[in-house]
Amino acid sequence: MAEKRRLNKAQFKAEIEKCLHCASKPCLKACPIGCSPHDFIEAAKSGDMEKAAKIILEANPMGQTCGLVCPDHFCMKACLRANIDYSIKIPAVQAAIISEVKKQGLNCLKCKTSNGMKVAVIGAGPAGMSAAAFLSRNGFDVAVFERENRIGGAMNLIPDFRLSYADILQDWENVCANGKIELFLNSRIDDFSALLTKGFCGVIAAIGEDEYTRLGIEGEAYAVSYFDYLKNPESYKTQGSVAVVGGGAVAVDCAVTAKRLGAQAVEMIVRRRVPDMRVTLEERNSLLENQIDITSMTRLCKIEKDDDGLVIHTCKTKFTAEGLKDIEGSIIKRSGFDRVILAVGSKRPKLDEKEKIFYAGDCILGASTVVEAAASGKKAAENLMAMVAEIKA
Ligand SMILES: Cc1cc2nc3c(=O)[nH]c(=O)nc-3n(C[C@H](O)[C@H](O)[C@H](O)COP(=O)(O)OP(=O)(O)OC[C@H]3O[C@@H](n4cnc5c(N)ncnc54)[C@H](O)[C@@H]3O)c2cc1C
Ligand code: SF4
Incomplete structure (x- = not known):
């Protein structure tokens, strides 16, 4: 899919020429x-x-x-x-501009001189990267603590064919170009408040979601979570049949x-109808291009193992006034699966509100x-900068 997002010169020109320069700037x-x-x-x-790159990076x-990877919504x-023919491929145009500027070796962002204050950012996913960028541009020295051995957070789970680590690093290089951000990898922070006693005037915790949703069904342990699967898909490679549970x-x-x-x-295997799947047009197309089958209105209720591999038990679902329900007596058993992958959601961590x-x-x-x-x-x-300004006033 990312291949389609990387425009060549002719495609880039065609896209930008389509812009109508709408006065109301709906985009x-x-x-x-x-x-x-x-x-x-x-x-x-x-x-x-x-x-063009400056306009993009100043905002984002x-x-x-x-x-x-921005979705189309x-x-x-x-x-x-779109009222004339199709929407401009705005994200792809944006990616082309940033790549081009990088190729030319231009450094287009300026920042304020240091104010002598330090801020800690916990987590080097996009929220942490963005917070670090805006704080450092505004004169703060920023220390970013990341528990993993690489930056990027959940973006690292986006498959390489859509987003490579080199792409994430390109943004990180722009973020750090002012030299005011220090990165500490393999640095898990458990006590956020303790950082306030170590010379930091504030802390931004951008720690993402730390858990994936489990189904609570019999035999779930035979399945692999999207989290483990996408971290290292090569290690789960198979030439046989794969069932993916989830429709997002x-x-x-x-x-x-x-x-x-x-x-x-x-x-x-999707519990709702195909049109209810929360996916973009690009994602729908990629399902078609890759000949992925969809079994809708179906719930996975059990996994077993036999000599032939994994056996899945599924039942049909129906919409009722009380929500989605199983259809009684509709359970079927299918064998011969090599892998079952669960992708049914994630959970937010419990957060402590502290000054x-x-x-x-x-x-x-x-x-x-x-x-x-x-x-x-x-x-x-x-918000952190407003707090600092209030304390100073
Ligand atoms: C498979 C997949 C595909 C996706 N596809 C898209 C897409 O196409 N387009 C799109 O826009 N979005 C997509 N997303 C969503 C996007 O990646 C996330 O919304 C985004 O990364 C969330 O950013 P974040 O910074 O809040 O959290 P995260 O990216 O999760 O980053 C949190 C970081 O904090 C670190 N951390 C956590 N706790 C601690 C601690 N105690 N100490 C130190 N570090 C800590 C973690 O290691 C992690 O690096 C996708 C997500 C997944 C999983
Ligand atoms: S990108 Fe689209 S909405 Fe924005 S100004 Fe151009 S034509 Fe109008």
Whole structure:
């Protein structure tokens, strides 16, 4: 899918020429982080790619990543060009601009001189990266503590064919270009308040969601969670049949990954109807392109193992006034699966409200998107800066 997001010169030109320069800027209004496609496309059209990149990165430090993975329900849904033919591929245009500027080696962002104050950011996912970017640009020295051995958080679970680690690093390099951010990897922080006694004037905790949802069914241990699967899909490679339980974007990533890695047949088991699946047009197309089967109105109720591999027990579901219910007597048993992957959601961590600690990203929003997490990081940075200004006044 990311292949389609990487525009060549001719495609880039075709997309930017489609812009109508709508005076009301609906594309800007639809962007969670306040980035203006209207303005960066105008700058790109005039040939000033540095200005275009500056407009993007000033609003959104995750410019490259969002360009490659932003869903189509923000700026693209608002784009008025759709009234004529199709929405402009705004995220892809954005990614092309950031890549081009990087190629030219331009450093287009300026920041304020140091104010001598230190802030700790916990978590180097998009919310933490964005918070660190806005704080450092505003004169703070920032220490980012990340428990893993790499930055990126949940973005690392997005399959490589959509987003590579090099893409995430490209945003990180832009974020750190001012030299005021120090990164501490393999540094899990358990006591957030303790940082306030170590010279930090405030803490932004952008720790994401730490648990995936379990089904609580018999034999669940035979399945692998999307979390473990997408962390290292090569280690779960199979040439046989794979069942993916779940009907959202993460389930689509699991299904397409399994197929691309050689599974002969991949089937998604979805409790609701196909039109109810919360997936973008791009994701629907990728299911078709990869010949992924969908069994809808179906719930997985048990997993067993026999000589032939995994056996799944499923039952049909129906909509009732009390919500989705199982249809009695509809259980069937199917054998011959090599792998069952569960992608049925994730859980927010329990958070302690404390003074001078600001939470950002999926840990408060629930499963969201890179751009929404980055917007939340930006908001947390603004709230922290307002607190500092109030204390000073
Ligand atoms: C498979 C998959 C596909 C996705 N696809 C898309 C997509 O196409 N488009 C899109 O926009 N979004 C997508 N998303 C969602 C997006 O990745 C998340 O919404 C986003 O990463 C959340 O950002 P965050 O910074 O809030 O949390 P995270 O990205 O989860 O980052 C939190 C970070 O905090 C660290 N951390 C946690 N606790 C501690 C601690 N105590 N001490 C130190 N560090 C800690 C974690 O290790 C992690 O690095 C996808 C998510 C998944 C799982
Ligand atoms: S809504 Fe679409 S056509 Fe209108 S200014 Fe924005 S990008 Fe251009």
